Amino acid sequence: MANSFLAASDVVVVATKNAGKVKEFAHALSKLGKQTSSLLDHADFPDIIEDGETFASNARIKAKTAGDALGVPVLADDSGLRVHALGGEPGVYSARYAGEGAKDADNNAKLLRELSRLETEGDNQANETLADGSKLLSGAQFVCALALYDPATGGFLETEGTVDGWITDKAHGSGGFGYDPLFWLTSLGRGMAELSTEEKQRISHRGDALKKLIALLEQ
Numbered sequence: 001m002a003n004s005f006l007a008a009s010d011v012v013v014v015a016t017k018n019a020g021k022v023k024e025f026a027h028a029l030s031k032l033g034k035q036t037s038s039l040l041d042h043a044d045f046p047d048i049i050e051d052g053e054t055f056a057s058n059a060r061i062k063a064k065t066a067g068d069a070l071g072v073p074v075l076a077d078d079s080g081l082r083v084h085a086l087g088g089e090p091g092v093y094s095a096r097y098a099g100e101g102a103k104d105a106d107n108n109a110k111l112l113r114e115l116s117r118l119e120t121e122g123d124n125q126a127n128e129t130l131a132d133g134s135k136l137l138s139g140a141q142f143v144c145a146l147a148l149y150d151p152a153t154g155g156f157l158e159t160e161g162t163v164d165g166w167i168t169d170k171a172h173g174s175g176g177f178g179y180d181p182l183f184w185l186t187s188l189g190r191g192m193a194e195l196s197t198e199e200k201q202r203i204s205h206r207g208d209a210l211k212k213l214i215a216l217l218e219q
């Protein structure tokens, strides 16, 4: 599907209802001369059940469900946050960490509650402080699995990207989405939500996975 996909389609369909992801995909794909369409453009599209045990399997489920229904190749993203002090939680449950239908603010609040519980129990080894007085609570990693599915062949192209950082006890910045305000990049000395879309793309798990996918498509 590789060459034919890039050559054939002016519009890339992304099987997501997350407006933050759509913004990032639209930014990246516009550089390839592609427009982005998403499930936000198909308001009636039923919610896809994400019952895979890995990011990769959930990405395949989303891409196949949407691709079979729409009859065109579809790209899907399943992503989330692994927090080392929490044994890798929330992981594949990142979107519903604070419960089914949880908002970003609820999930962020729960993450801080869980980490502060560890702190009180004295289990947390990390206690470095940033210049603004906020504390680094735990090392963490964002993960993004991408799956591109072609219903004509039943074939998948898959990649995975990551970015390492730290969870801070206070929010930094107002860009991005999800857990970005709590994710600190020690290498940049900035928070993920302080980055522009372009800057986030360059270093993020999603940018990493997309770069790998484009390399596969161009092979």
Ligand SMILES: O=P(O)(O)OP(=O)(O)OP(=O)(O)OC[C@H]1O[C@@H](n2cnc3c(O)ncnc32)[C@H](O)[C@@H]1O
Residues within 6 Å of the ligand: 015, 016, 017, 018, 021, 050, 077, 078, 079, 080, 081, 094, 095, 096, 104, 107, 142, 176, 177, 178, 179, 180, 204, 206
């Ligand atoms: O399934 P779709 O419709 O794509 O949208 P979603 O928001 O439910 O997405 P996921 O199932 O992949 O869940 C990923 C969660 O992990 C978080 N997340 C993923 N990528 C992120 C990013 O780049 N920055 C901050 N948080 C992110 C965010 O809170 C998401 O809700």
Ligand SMILES: [Mg+2]
Residues within 6 Å of the ligand: 050, 095
């Ligand atoms: Mg989801």
